[in-house]
Amino acid sequence: MGFNEASSALIATGIWGFVTGIAMLKSGLSETYSGLMTLFVYAGSAQLTSLPLIESGAPLWLIFAAGMIVNIRFIIFGAALQPFFRHLPWKKRLALGFVTTDITFVLFMSRFGNDKPVGRQQHLWYFLGIVIPSWFTWQICSFAGIFLGGFIPASWGIEYAAILALMAVILPLLKTRPFLMCLVVAGVVAWVGQLLPLRLGLVASVIAGVVAGVVTEQLQNKRST
Incomplete structure (x- = not known):
């Protein structure tokens, strides 16, 4: 499968x-x-x-x-x-x-x-x-x-x-709002952080994307309860 x-x-x-x-x-x-x-x-x-x-x-x-x-x-x-x-x-x-x-x-x-x-x-x-x-x-x-x-x-x-x-x-x-928010935030941070040395912009984009996805999911769960 x-x-x-x-x-x-x-x-x-x-x-x-x-x-x-x-x-x-x-x-x-x-x-x-x-x-x-x-x-x-x-x-x-x-x-x-x-x-x-x-x-x-x-x-x-x-x-x-x-x-x-x-x-x-x-x-x-x-x-x-x-x-x-x-x-x-x-x-x-x-x-x-x-x-x-x-x-x-x-x-x-x-x-x-x-x-x-x-x-x-x-x-x-x-x-x-x-x-x-x-x-x-x-x-x-x-x-x-x-x-x-x-x-x-x-x-x-x-x-x-x-x-x-x-x-x-x-x-x-991209079927859920948290996933979409994760991708958007990670993409924006990666673009802004292009000039950082040692690809630190990539690290920052991953962290920001994960945080954005988690926060969006928590807010979504609160609204549904």
Whole structure:
């Protein structure tokens, strides 16, 4: 069931992975190091953030700090997913955290966010049905970008195709007022914070979006009672 609902998101995942593969190769990384980053980092935003720093010879601590700041939103994702998977051993929870992405988190929470009781076997199988195909799609397309990116002209503007694909996945999910408010606030904060260093604008947009969604949901519940 999870795979069926994630199938449309795989297009966006594949395009984004392909673009990231091209970006790694064109930043000066060898095919070997690009492949290793794809396998062991598996975080498009962190990879794209670190590439200019790697290319400029920035200190290793700064590269790691930038990647951690960009991915700090996964602390929020992990806290939201914890009730559903806290019964699992820590090694399995660590593995699930590694393969969790923005899109898979949104798909899972939009379906089971208000589900009771949490921790049912259905939750795990649904989540696996989303994250496993997403991981394979990312790896295949990212490696394709690494090995084929040199043949694609920069004038094609393929990075914009990735953004459009992501929008095509997110927009159909805007079924509730909290979700809509979350997206609007996060988008505005991300746009205003573009000039902040180390992609801090992205971190601020995630926090602001989550707060806006929670507050909107609480106000909505108060009005209905």
